[in-house]
Amino acid sequence: MPARRSGRARNVFSKRVEALSPSGIRRFFDLLLEMEGVISLGVGEPDFATPWHISEAAIDKIGKGYTMYTSNRGMLELRQELARHLNSRYGLEYKPESELLITAGVSEGLDLAMRTIIRPRDEVISPEPTYVSYSSCVILSGGIFVPVPTAVENSFKVKASDVEERITRRTKVILIGYPNNPTGAVMERSDLEELAEVAEKHDLIVVSDEIYDRLVYGVKHTCFASLPGMKKRTILLGGFSKSYAMTGWRVGYAAGPDDVIEAMTKIHQYTMLCAPIMGQIAAIEALKSGDAAAREMVADYDRRRRVMVKGLNSIGLTCFEPKGAFYAFPSVGVTGMSSQDFAEDLLVEERVAVVPGSAFGHSGEGYVRCCYATALEEIREALDRMGGFVKRHRA
């Protein structure tokens, strides 16, 4: 590496990585690490351990020596189970041999999808506030991220007309993630149908991140690929992390047309080889052993959700009712503070960690994300502390 006099190599970093802004969440967690007694509503992760029957199945297989690579596409048994699962839940028919790819979580699936379909300066339209990885993955693959602001007035759902307004001749993809991180918004079937019409009319690919598909409360999740005519233009991304509390196993999947999956597999095989076998074995057990564990967790999240939303509203942080994922996204407007200031001062003064909405794009400004996958006592204590904070800082 040719070094300059400063001791620093010239042009060390690629343009693409330079174009990425550091995650606003990351900075927060660094700060948080140095503090004690913090209640974190920050991390978007189940506070449950993986259901024991799933862990136990994996431990058993590891003991027997299942510790090697698998097929690049993932274990055939897992793909078969997954095909059955997607069929019974959403009536979808994916061929295990050619239309499914097991990935190291949706994170990898998203990266693969973008790198597979984006050409330089292709535009990707995506609702905002949005999960922090979306814009980064688009930028890393050379595309241009085109956010569509969503607002609380429309329950943070994206309007098809707002998407259509932003379509140019460079637009190639609509990237959606519902149930939504960070807002907890869900899209009803009719909302998605309108979006499907736009995709059809302008011949766009839809990448649908449905990692939270099981975490819905009092509503039914509609899988985008299951809408008439959409399977052929949809890359469905899903996984096990959230529904089965399996975040650390790193296992997810992509489902789509065989040529797209084939192309994604090319990148996957050169960069990841395969998803970890332990995760795949655990996923097989999760799919085979039925829903009871997942349903129980969802029922538990639902109770916490109600406590969180009611609590936030009662202390003056107005919050629309999130019907999916495990986030509440209240407005901090009553304090007149920016979401960044609110989150930082709340952490310092009350030792409660939330994530500033601005980390999820401009339209997240004025809001904070509170994850309620946290023990009930902690949620109650956090709400108490936040109540005191709001009282002191009311504008």
Next chain:
Amino acid sequence: MNREVLKVLEEDARATAGQIATMTGLSARQVRKTVEEAENERVIVKYKTLINWEKLGEERVYALIEVKTHPQKDVGFDDIAERIYRFPEANSVYLVSGAYDLAVFVVAKTEQEVGNFVSQKLASLDSVEGTVTHFFLKRYKDSGEILVGEEKVPREPLTL
């Protein structure tokens, strides 16, 4: 009767009507009504606290006693079960399938107490054919709660 209310109470008997109302989406009045009804009909039998006495070094002896007996005409095992469960020493009593008939759980201060109960009360009952007593050596888990060496797994900082 609203089962959601009961599920919350089964996990936390101290949950207030207001808290349960928030968690279930019912009104506090509906919750109180459900609880009252459940108490009256003995659907809610009792509110208890699970205490880890071992942590205090408190001497407690737990035993499972297998009781072999034979069913009686018309009443089956119910009669003999009642003769047994009326004893305060019998903490739980179940009719079970398999090699014996009644499983009797006993909590006592000393092994001697358990021994006395078995030899003087149980074994002397006419219809009891035999007993086998198992003393518990260690309580790992009780009522769904793990009581030994639970370590809290810390979350690592992560962007997402």
